[in-house]
Amino acid sequence: MNMIKSKNSYFEVERAGVNTTFQDRGRQNLNHIGIPVSGVMDKRNYILANALLKKDLNSPVIEFAYQGPLLKYKGEEIFIVLTGDVKFQIVRDNNKKIIGEPYQVYLIQNNDKIDIQSTNKSVYGYISVSEDFILDKTWGSYSINTKANIGPNNGEKLSNNQKINIDHKKKNLTITNLNYVNSKIEYIRVLRSMHFDFFSEKSKNIFFNKEFKVTKLSDRMGMRLKGQVLENVVNSNIKSEGLVKGVIQVPSDGNPIIMLSDHGTIGGYPKIANVISADFDKLVQMIPGSAIKFKQVSLEEAEKLFKFYNLETDNLINQI
Amino acid sequence: MIKNILNLGDASVYCDFGKDVNKEINTNVINYFNNLKDKKIEGITNITPSYNKLIISFDLDITNFLKIKKIIENLEVKKKNENKKKFIEIPICNEKKFTLDHSRLENLLKIKYDKILEIFFSKEYFCYMTGFIAGMPFLGDISEKLRAKRLETPRVKVPKGSIGLTEQFCNIYTYESPGGWNIIGNTPLEIFNKDNQKNPALINPGDTVKFKQISEDEYDKIKK
Numbered sequence: 001m002n003m004i005k006s007k008n009s010y011f012e013v014e015r016a017g018v019n020t021t022f023q024d025r026g027r028q029n030l031n032h033i034g035i036p037v038s039g040v041m042d043k044r045n046y047i048l049a050n051a052l053l054k055k056d057l058n059s060p061v062i063e064f065a066y067q068g069p070l071l072k073y074k075g076e077e078i079f080i081v082l083t084g085d086v087k088f089q090i091v092r093d094n095n096k097k098i099i100g101e102p103y104q105v106y107l108i109q110n111n112d113k114i115d116i117q118s119t120n121k122s123v124y125g126y127i128s129v130s131e132d133f134i135l136d137k138t139w140g141s142y143s144i145n146t147k148a149n150i151g152p153n154n155g156e157k158l159s160n161n162q163k164i165n166i167d168h169k170k171k172n173l174t175i176t177n178l179n180y181v182n183s184k185i186e187y188i189r190v191l192r193s194m195h196f197d198f199f200s201e202k203s204k205n206i207f208f209n210k211e212f213k214v215t216k217l218s219d220r221m222g223m224r225l226k227g228q229v230l231e232n233v234v235n236s237n238i239k240s241e242g243l244v245k246g247v248i249q250v251p252s253d254g255n256p257i258i259m260l261s262d263h264g265t266i267g268g269y270p271k272i273a274n275v276i277s278a279d280f281d282k283l284v285q286m287i288p289g290s291a292i293k294f295k296q297v298s299l300e301e302a303e304k305l306f307k308f309y310n311l312e313t314d315n316l317i318n319q320i
Numbered sequence: 321m322i323k324n325i326l327n328l329g330d331a332s333v334y335c336d337f338g339k340d341v342n343k344e345i346n347t348n349v350i351n352y353f354n355n356l357k358d359k360k361i362e363g364i365t366n367i368t369p370s371y372n373k374l375i376i377s378f379d380l381d382i383t384n385f386l387k388i389k390k391i392i393e394n395l396e397v398k399k400k401n402e403n404k405k406k407f408i409e410i411p412i413c414n415e416k417k418f419t420l421d422h423s424r425l426e427n428l429l430k431i432k433y434d435k436i437l438e439i440f441f442s443k444e445y446f447c448y449m450t451g452f453i454a455g456m457p458f459l460g461d462i463s464e465k466l467r468a469k470r471l472e473t474p475r476v477k478v479p480k481g482s483i484g485l486t487e488q489f490c491n492i493y494t495y496e497s498p499g500g501w502n503i504i505g506n507t508p509l510e511i512f513n514k515d516n517q518k519n520p521a522l523i524n525p526g527d528t529v530k531f532k533q534i535s536e537d538e539y540d541k542i543k544k
Contacts, residue, residue, distance in 0.1 A: 028365040028366060029357075029364075029365065029366055029367070030366070031366040031367070031368040031377075031451070032353065032366075032367060032368055032369060032449075032450060032451075032524075032525060033450045033451070033454065033455055033512075033520065033521040033524065034450050034451035034452060034453055034454040034455055034456055034494075034512075034521070035454050035520075037365075037366065138514075138517075139517060139520075148453065148454055148495075149495075150454070150514070191327065191329055191330060193328060193329070194326055194328070194334060194336075239339075239341055239370070239371050239372060239373075240370055240371065240449075240451075240452070240458075241370040241371070241372075241373040241375065242368030242369075242370055242373065242374075242375030243368075243375075244328060244329060244331070244332045244366075244375065244377050246329050246331075247328070247329065264451070264452060264453075265368060265451040265452070266368070266370055266449065266451040266452055271328070274328060274329030274330070275329070276329065276330050277329070277330050277331050277380055299327055299330060299385060302329075302330035303330055303380070303384055303385075306330060306380050310381065
């Protein structure tokens, strides 16, 4: 029998970056025992990274924040792509430097380096490779949750000098690139939540009319905002109950916190509103210091906007 | 019974069973949870029970709020057969090094520590929910005599296996974690086992827990 031999190739992590993890769509149906969903922060850029390499759209990718990793490649040639608003360069074995463009597929050879310098006025970026990372699933997902230490790489972010192993089967690939610019958003659209009326009339007005600043205390678990304090006139402590991505909780100090991918499964602060699913990708890319304005929409509008968001993503995939 | 079904954002349903926290309401929440879980409804991505709420998240690509709401309204909630609920015995060692809040509890409750333990071990506890950190059970109700406030300043690190008390509940820290509950002992048992891909949590909502006091020798033997 003629066996197709797969060869192992790998990246050497020469610089790990700020918060570099493997992510996919996250793990489901485990919230009831306290296991968070996790998964990519910016879903569209994740999908595009895999689509550009004609991979299964559920494949794991490397997610990075602010400064990405510096990776040295060892092995037979491979294709890579970066997505997001990312500044990077490829340093060839002969020291020739190529300025990288996101959404363009590159051929990488033995000893080439990928130097992901920064995300431009955004937080998250992605890198996908044409072959498969050698990783183990934890409860059905490759996502790393560094707070709960769940997922591959012992649930920890990537560190300097480690290896990322790749199962090299030499897939054929016809290269197609994509012209895509991540657009900014004027408002983050929300639905009112069940505890909206816990807040004073003045605070409700502030919530929809004033700006809130994204603070540095923001990560994959949540985004902490600062603005005019929201005054709870009913009860600032509720009995702990479940949380979902996009919930905006307001603890007793009056500053909103938005739950993101790695959020804990239960919490005891009132929920003033929820970010709509169509705006998650844009929300998570807002850097500390950016101003957020909230705009109220109805459930029907939110559902329509999500359909539109999906259509846009599908159109991009069809261009590839 | 469910008092109110609301949307929580555009991709989850919030079932409100009322304001009270008691075993009866929570049993009802857990019945809904088990029945929904068994139905394996397409598009549902998580069902999260808590004291008196049930939150159902779904994939907006597959279904939507009104469809899930209808399913819940028409759900025939059968009482789960009792043998599906587990009875679990948890050994605890109460040697001084494990009882971080020994004197705090004596002062707050105005009861000698031996008596505190006697009251604590005399009851069985019901698991209301699991969460906060992976596998952490929220067990109740503890005796009225043992109800103590949270620590004013939470600990940065509560050791793994610690048993904590606050208000009507006790819990078990499945990992080393920050926390503000009053610590009365430590269990050598692995309450949450990451390597168990099927049933990582030893205690699930609806289970009953009985604590058993053990010596330090026994503790070390189990821990190995």
